Amino acid sequence: MDRLTNTIRPYAWGSTTAIAELVGVEPTGEPQAEMWMGAHPGAPSRTERGPLDEVIDEDPARELGRAAVARFGPRLPFLLKLLAAGAPLSLQVHPDLEQAREGYEDEERRGVPVDAPHRNYKDANHKPELICALTEFDGLCGFRDPVEAADLLAGLGVDSVKPYVDLLHAKPGDGALREVLTAVLTADREEMAATVTEVTEAAERLGGAYAPYAGIAHHYPGDPGVIAAMLLNHVRLQPGEALFLGAGVPHAYLDGLGVEIMANSDNVLRCGLTPKHVDVPELLRIVRFEPTDPGVLRPEASPDGEEVYETPIDEFRLSRFVLPEGAAAPRDLTAATPQILLCVAGSVRVGDAGELTPGQSVFVPADEKAEVSGVGSLFRATVVA
Template sequence: MKHLTGVVKDYAWGSPTAIPQILGTAANGSPQAEYWLGAHPLAPSRADGLALDALIADRPELLGAECRERFGGRLPFLMKILAAERQLSLQAHPSRAQAEAGFAEEDAAGIPRDHPMRTYRDNWPKPELLCALGPFEALYGFRAPGESFALFEQLDLVEVTTMVAPLHRPEDAAEAIRSVCVSFLHLPHGGLVDAVVAVAGTYVDAAGPLGLFARTAVQLAEQCPGDPGILVALLMNRTTLQRFEALYVPAGLLHAYLHGTGIEVMATSDNVVRGGLTAKHVDVDALASVVDFRPHEPLLVRHEEVAPGLWHYDTPAPEFGVWRTDGLTGPVELPATGRARIVLAVEGSLRIDTDQGPVDLPQGGAILFAAHERATIDGTGTAFIAAPGV
């Protein structure tokens, strides 16, 4: 058992207050976008003062036999607190096969791994789960093409209506969405994008899907004026998660988090293929090769109570599993014995009993448990637990 201290990432889209409130630290006025807990080599947590990646390299048995067999001597997941004051980029993540091929290709081309034009920074996939701690806004996958066509058509702009014409009764929905997205992303900044936003501004008070469509355009333009990614975002589902609801993001699913605070658990990877709403590199060809352009309804991750006050989030990712404590009425066994686990308290305080004795876990505290360690957890607080999914 090791007490963990994570790493704060100060990306510009972050909230200046949400993460300090959870950690019980003083806000400094700067954005604090993410708090990383894991062994990612770019920002490893400190485990009782030691870098976690170095500790695992020295003691790989901490991971558990099955995890080591599947992933080598690597902790396969990263847990984060994510606090978005404004939108993140439109993005998708590759499958394992795509990541391995793309990484090898860019290495062979001699592109430095830290170069801003590089897309694949490692050879891992990056499935992820986002669990909201309060209302959380996101763009997630594409809506049905006919619905998007009808919304754009109501703007009564001939040029954009012509561009989205493939969405009207397509034989192949995915190919129609792909062709429109690629066309949008090849547009110059401003121009048609500004025209769409200007007309959308006259519909922001409309009821139903048209009003949400218009408000999305205007809100994104406030942060990313003229960005062609705004038009791609208008092809997507906009959804609001409520407290403890979660989305799973598989390989190829285009998404963007817009606003809110949540717990994110993902495979330990940096592979992000961006599609706009960012000043960073956008590789349209790479995006088109990775994204699943089929329409997707936002489906919440099923979570069930597996013991009194212990909830499990069901995902297919082998790299991670996720649990939440909420409303414990007595001690329950810490799940995933046989695998390394990270426990993070996000509200209130909890008590963990181990073979070495009891440990108090205050809000903002985190602990790493080795695969062989058994423990029970109790208390009125809320904690998230992550472990390898295998």
């Protein structure tokens, strides 16, 4: 097995303290948004044998197991992250597998450079994801019921959003949500900026349920995504709770530290809260305009103490072990699939890789012996093959 050295991404929305505090080092003063653990070519983890993507490329069957290679191909199918939001991320959606393949092939055929700022599809894969909170964690996930969204907007007392309120009341759910989001994203930029300013002032004055949107607007003044965000469910996760985000579900993370796992993709279509490219027609093709319950997940404990976050996705499987003092014997986590084990609390020994402290991780090839002992909390990322 391989201890991992991982890249920290310094995106502007990242917290300046959360990852440093978890790891137990002094903050640098710079934002630290994501620590990537895996074999994504954008920032593969490093091992003593070389970059993890190259290690896997040399012998996929040995590293991943024959069943995983047969099911997902010769690449690690998931990417594990520590995610630390100090400011809201962009409001976004991800395509399903068919949409991703079609979009990628279309942009390849049209010769759009893969690093072009207006490119939508970096690869041909979908990007379902799961976020598990390590601290209290705020986010937006899925559309509200249109009547609830209308009531929230009406409560602002802002005349310029009244047409959206009327639309949400006048049409059936899916049609109303589509029409309002389209209107918000295609409105005259100057007029929309003025509306957002009025909305922000009202949200700051009212507080309560409006406070999250005032906070969003503080980071993205004048952005139409502020109003789009009010169409979505606001969710506050407690440590150990999680959200699963499937294709087409609009979402944004607002604040907090969590463990995130996703299919190994970088396909994002943005709705707002960003200076980056927003492709409105393509976005509207991908978004699922249906009210949804955010569906907060809590882990299901198995007899051996593994706490599993159940999802409908096979490319990844996330679980947690809380190792108490006085455990009688090491736990055997040997599996026929590849694993990344991440310590988030205490001190955990993982086979011949030695002690892991918070923020440290190890890659365990398929069928390699993996006995775990110590006192602490450990996340296990693998696949269903």
